[in-house]
Amino acid sequence: MSNAAIKLLIAASGTGGHVFPAIAVAQKLSGYQIEWLGVPDRLESKLVPKEYPLHIIRVGGFQGKFGLGTLKTLGGLFASVFQVRKLLKQGKFDAVFSTGGYISAPAILAGYSLGLPVFLHESNAIPGKVTRWLSPFCTKVAVGFVATSKYLTRAKTIYLGTPCRQEFLTSQPLDLPIPDRSPLIVVVGGSQGAVALNQMIVECVQSWLDTGATIVHIVGGANMPANKIEHPRYIVLPFYDNMAGLLQRANLAICRAGAATLNELMITRTPSILIPYPFAAEDHQYYNANVLASAHGALLFRQENLTAQFLTLEVLNLLQNPQRLETMASNTSSLGVINSADLLADAIGESVKARIAARQPAQSVNGNQS
Structure with a gap:
């Protein structure tokens, strides 16, 4: 047939x-x-x-x-x-x-x-x-x-x-002003429950910028932080179409834990800090995130237990340890089915x-x- x-x-x-x-x-x-x-x-x-x-x-x-x-x-x-x-x-x-x-x-x-x-x-x-x-x-x-x-x-x-999606399987160019040697942190607030996460990120940003990192913060819809920091290496966008290119370039992602997001991290070999949406049905985002965390491809934190100070230090520790990030990338990649x-x-x-x-x-x- x-x-x-x-x-x-x-x-x-x-x-x-x-x-x-x-x-x-x-x-x-x-x-x-x-x-x-x-x-x-x-x-x-x-x-x-x-x-x-x-x-x-x-x-x-x-x-x-x-x-x-x-x-x-x-x-x-x-x-x-x-x-x-x-x-x-x-x-x-x-x-x-x-x-x-x-x-x-x-x-x-x-x-x-x-x-x-x-x-x-x-x-x-x-x-x-x-x-x-x-x-x-x-x-x-x-x-x-x-x-x-x-x-x-x-x-x-x-x-x-x-x-x-096919674009995640091939190299994608970026049209954002990211310096070549600058570590890139990609933050994806998401469309659901993004306000609390976005505001926490704003409290962390300055310390990360001081290391020379670039932060691309996808805040989602109308969730723009109220006290946005102005800095050439802090790029705040409501949405961004070329997430494939962004994650391919990223040294670290901070995001929720929807299944599609995690799959994109696995395909692009992106180490991550996962903060599951606390009100997801049957807490399914936590269980998704735990798969990557158990494989040592991601760090997993409950939003209710996380503070801006703690998150700031966790990211700084990762930026100062490129070998750990590479190990996380390898572990994350091992879970993906291209x-x-x-x-x-x-x-x-x-x-x-x-x-x-x-x-x-x-x-x-x-x-x-x-």
């Missing part, structure tokens, strides 16, 4: 942690007919329509204790399952691929109900609720960390790492073709999908 004969629905929505790995895999599925499933007004609305037809549904997540809100969410889920099921049947799709999150629930259930191959990727060390609940209905579940499989004992898991997108695309292709081949005799007798 040729790739051109395979029609795939990709369900990936919300944050870059879900959307970017899915795009990386889609780019490797040469010749496939790919369409996308998303929700209104999220990242996929900006990125996906340029390349793939986008179908929009409304689906929410389960938050807090059981109550009327839960019943409303369940009602919405059932409605979205039937909506996706109709899409899959009318579009004559052959398979479903999702990268987790709320959007994956109706995609998995609809695909499973039609007997389609369903492939799921989980990038976090601790699987999300949807992955834990629905992974048994998937043909295979690819995981970004080895340890994730122990939480999915009822699923068929395979460790393939997390796909990374060809993850290729491996995942191959695994999807093999599973889809095997399931289609197995169903063909039955289809020739019984007609179309039920």
Whole structure:
């Protein structure tokens, strides 16, 4: 069966942690007919329509204790399952691929109900609720960390790492005024809970600048520090598109611990200080960060236990010990899977073709999908 004969629905929505790995895999599925499933007004609305037809549904997540809100969410889920099921049947799709999150629930259930191959990727060390609940209905579940499989004992898991955007795999030039011999510290506040971290960084900056370091501080959206320091080697930006080039040049990163961020650190060999977002669902950022910290590729600190004075000294100690930074870089790199997108695309292709081949005799007798 040729790739051109395979029609795939990709369900990936919300944050870059879900959307970017899915795009990386889609780019490797040469010749496939790919369409996308998303929700209104999220990242996929900006990125996906340029390349793939986008179908929009409304689906929410389960938050807090059981109550009327839960019943409303369940009602919405059932409605979205039937909506996706109709899409899959009318579009004559052959398979479903999702990268987790709320959007994956109706995609998995609809695909499973039609007997389609369903492939799921989980990038976090601790699987999300949807992955834990629905992974048994998937043909295979690819995981970004080895340890994730122990939480999915009822699923068929395979460790393939997390796909990374193509630009992280090749050297990227920078357009920022960073002196050649200046150590570069990259701080990524992130869009969630960035205010506290950004303000702490501002208290540390002057001591780091005094060593000759350059700091690029990505504050995220409207989280600009109130008392910003003016210095040619302290560059403050709300966002920056070329994160690949920035991390490739960085001597040290200070950031949150979303799975996509950590994967980018692993691919670019960037030592890091990780400060997980303290209100992340099920504290999953802490468990992500602990994978790198346990491998001695990063330092891990809880935000509530961290002070500006302590962080200042930790960074100064690292800057004064280049060999330690190089060891951390090597340890971080050992956790990354550079060809993850290729491996995942191959695994999807093999599973889809095997399931289609197995169903063909039955289809020739019984007609179309039920």
